[in-house]
Amino acid sequence: MPEPLIRVVDLKRSYALGDVVVHALRGLSLEIAPGSFFAVVGASGSGKSTLMNILGLLDRPTSGHYFLAGEDVSGFDRDRRAELRNKKIGFVFQNFSLLPRTTALENVELPLLYNGRGHRPAERHAKALSLLRAVGIAERAHHTPNQLSGGQQQRVAIARSLVNDPELILADEPTGNLDSRTSVEIMEILQRLNREHGITVLLITHEHDIAEYATRVVTVRDGRILTDEPVPVTRRRDAAAELAALPPVEAEA
Amino acid sequence: MGIRETFRLALRAIRRNKVRSALTMLGVIIGVASVIAMIALGSGARAVIDEQIQSQGTTLIYLSAGSFGGPGRAHGGSGSITTLTMEDAEAIAREIPTVGLWTPGVRGRAQLIAGNNNWNSQIEGGNEDFLAVRNWTIAEGANFTARDVLVAEKVCLLGATVATTLFPDQDPVGQVIRVRNMPFRVVGVLAAKGQGQWGQDQDDFVAAPWTTVQKKLLGINYIHQVSFTAKTSELVEPTAVAITRLMRSRHRSPGPEQDDFSVRTVEEMAATRVQMASTMNGLLMSVASVSLLVGGIGIMNIMLVSVTERTREIGVRMAVGAKTGDVLKQFLAEAVALSLVGGLAGIFLGIGVSEAITKSLGWPVLITTSSIVIAFAFSAAVGIFFGWYPARKAANLDPIEALRYE
Numbered sequence: 001m002p003e004p005l006i007r008v009v010d011l012k013r014s015y016a017l018g019d020v021v022v023h024a025l026r027g028l029s030l031e032i033a034p035g036s037f038f039a040v041v042g043a044s045g046s047g048k049s050t051l052m053n054i055l056g057l058l059d060r061p062t063s064g065h066y067f068l069a070g071e072d073v074s075g076f077d078r079d080r081r082a083e084l085r086n087k088k089i090g091f092v093f094q095n096f097s098l099l100p101r102t103t104a105l106e107n108v109e110l111p112l113l114y115n116g117r118g119h120r121p122a123e124r125h126a127k128a129l130s131l132l133r134a135v136g137i138a139e140r141a142h143h144t145p146n147q148l149s150g151g152q153q154q155r156v157a158i159a160r161s162l163v164n165d166p167e168l169i170l171a172d173e174p175t176g177n178l179d180s181r182t183s184v185e186i187m188e189i190l191q192r193l194n195r196e197h198g199i200t201v202l203l204i205t206h207e208h209d210i211a212e213y214a215t216r217v218v219t220v221r222d223g224r225i226l227t228d229e230p231v232p233v234t235r236r237r238d239a240a241a242e243l244a245a246l247p248p249v250e251a252e253a
Numbered sequence: 254m255g256i257r258e259t260f261r262l263a264l265r266a267i268r269r270n271k272v273r274s275a276l277t278m279l280g281v282i283i284g285v286a287s288v289i290a291m292i293a294l295g296s297g298a299r300a301v302i303d304e305q306i307q308s309q310g311t312t313l314i315y316l317s318a319g320s321f322g323g324p325g326r327a328h329g330g331s332g333s334i335t336t337l338t339m340e341d342a343e344a345i346a347r348e349i350p351t352v353g354l355w356t357p358g359v360r361g362r363a364q365l366i367a368g369n370n371n372w373n374s375q376i377e378g379g380n381e382d383f384l385a386v387r388n389w390t391i392a393e394g395a396n397f398t399a400r401d402v403l404v405a406e407k408v409c410l411l412g413a414t415v416a417t418t419l420f421p422d423q424d425p426v427g428q429v430i431r432v433r434n435m436p437f438r439v440v441g442v443l444a445a446k447g448q449g450q451w452g453q454d455q456d457d458f459v460a461a462p463w464t465t466v467q468k469k470l471l472g473i474n475y476i477h478q479v480s481f482t483a484k485t486s487e488l489v490e491p492t493a494v495a496i497t498r499l500m501r502s503r504h505r506s507p508g509p510e511q512d513d514f515s516v517r518t519v520e521e522m523a524a525t526r527v528q529m530a531s532t533m534n535g536l537l538m539s540v541a542s543v544s545l546l547v548g549g550i551g552i553m554n555i556m557l558v559s560v561t562e563r564t565r566e567i568g569v570r571m572a573v574g575a576k577t578g579d580v581l582k583q584f585l586a587e588a589v590a591l592s593l594v595g596g597l598a599g600i601f602l603g604i605g606v607s608e609a610i611t612k613s614l615g616w617p618v619l620i621t622t623s624s625i626v627i628a629f630a631f632s633a634a635v636g637i638f639f640g641w642y643p644a645r646k647a648a649n650l651d652p653i654e655a656l657r658y659e
Contacts, residue, residue: 058572058652079576086574097569097656101269114574118255160573 011064024050026223039214090161094173131159151182188239263586278595280548287541289603292624295534297617358478378466394426394441405464413445556643568655588640596632
């Protein structure tokens with residue numbers, strides 16, 4: 001077995017909420033192999049958001065260790081975590097989290113501004129445009145988020161997550177604000193990225209049917225792992241096939 | 254992120270809220286404009302003083318009867334003291350080698366009559382070097398001579414104002430004016446100097462041999478003043494000191510408290526005046542800086558609002574890899590851009606205001622490059638100082654909270 005991309009050991013995270021201490025994670029261990037499509041499922045309050053924040057290097061565990069590509073990052077400070085987020089992790093959020101009043105192109109370019117390589121503007125545009133093309137909305141490059149549908153916004157967000165060639169895409173309820181057809185479209189892109197480019201995808205969701213697009217599903221409850229099992233080949237969903245089976249619709253507005 | 258990228262982003266953020274940005278800048282605009290206008294006024298005043306010093310002669314030393322110094326005792330001030338004599342003046346000229354030209358001075362006011370015109374003016378007595386010492390030039394006619402002084406001839410030179418008042422449409426040279434009913438022959442007219450350093454008309458006087466003024470007009474045996482020139486401008490101070498020392502020994506005065514005379518140099522007088530101008534200027538400048546301060550607080554306020562409004566944006570930027578320093582730079586650049594653009598507008602407004610002052614009030618103004626540089630640097634400093642706290646606040650946001658902020 002190759003070295004896991006992500007390995008967390010006995011992860012604990014507790015918050016002080018007023019006088020009460022909330023234990024969001026109570027000793028969670030997990031390994032994710034590179035190139036896998038991994039889903040974390042749990043109800044709200046299960047600790048999956050906390051897990052996602054820690055795995056996404058937005059937060060630090062109270063105790064335990066987090067190895068990202070073999071490196072123990074649990075003790076990294078703000079700026080080192082920011083640097084790793086920029087280079088190794090792409091985020092896709094439920095609410096898209098695009099900058100308002102900023103074109104799709106510029107939104108996709110955003111992580112390039114912070115990677116310290118000082119790209120020329122033309123270079124940035126070219127890279128961002130090629131990614132927008134890859135997610136199928138190059139013609140919307142100069143539209144701002146409020147001129148885009150939810151599905152289009154999520155495509156822009158996916159393009160943005162890819163711009164620094166990350167090893168991991170963290171998708172936090174990526175279909176939570178989308179209708180079912182658009183959801184399948186988004187999952188199709190994520191599956192394609194995983195299959196064709198070998199990018200590890202970590203999907204966080206509370207919907208079991210969405211989790212079945214993954215190859216392995218971990219269920220979290222009360223800050224611990226409840227189950228950790230591969231999705232049986234028979235139940236695994238293939239977004240591309242589903243899309244092909246769906247009746248064609250008029251082009252999105 | 255590079256500095257250019259950062260500022261491009263900042264300017265874009267400013268343009269996004271045009272009205273708000275303009276109103277925020279207003280404080281800085283007014284502050285910088287007043288600083289520019291105040292410095293222009295101050296420099297203008299100083300330039301005028303310098304010019305006036307030049308017109309009086311920079312090496313002048315005045316020895317006047319009466320003392321200005323010495324608190325706590327009654328003193329008559331210049332004019333009422335009768336102890337300064339021609340012998341004092343001659344002794345100084347003889348014993349102090351650094352003294353160049355000199356002239357005694359006696360003065361009084363008199364009604365001047367020429368034909369149907371009359372005019373009340375100052376009449377000043379001096380010797381043949383009076384014009385050279387006091388930096389006057391003859392416009393028409395000739396100076397009175399050493400012989401005129403010796404024999405107390407009733408001749409006079411008219412200041413430009415007196416000449417035009419008494420002889421509005423006649424050449425005054427060769428005419429006779431009556432001074433306290435004594436006829437004086439006009440031998441020359443002086444070139445005009447214009448306003449003096451206190452705004453008085455320097456050309457409103459008549460010059461005559463001191464002997465004539467002292468004996469025939471005033472009937473006194475003392476003099477009011479002696480004007481000396483030092484041989485070079487470096488010798489002004491030592492000469493003034495030597496004059497004081499000699500006068501103390503001649504008048505048996507142990508110190509400034511007992512002096513019945515005073516020695517002043519033009520430089521000293523100008524220094525006092527420059528100091529007054531700077532005090533006034535400092536006062537106005539402090540008012541201007543208060544408005545700059547208020548402008549800065551305005552920037553801080555709007556930046557704090559902006560940070561709150563854009564919490565989600567900050568969260569997104571942090572999620573995709575913006576470091577503390579990146580966010581700090583971004584908001585600091587916005588504050589600095591606000592104050593710099595305001596500062597630039599303020600500089601133009603200040604120049605406009607200065608020119609308006611010159612045009613409407615006739616006050617001299619002088620816009621210096623240094624004042625523009627200072628104003629520009631000052632507004633940048635205001636931006637950094639007042640932008641720091643909001644930028645710090647933005648940079649220290651927790652990315653998770655910021656992303657979730659509604």
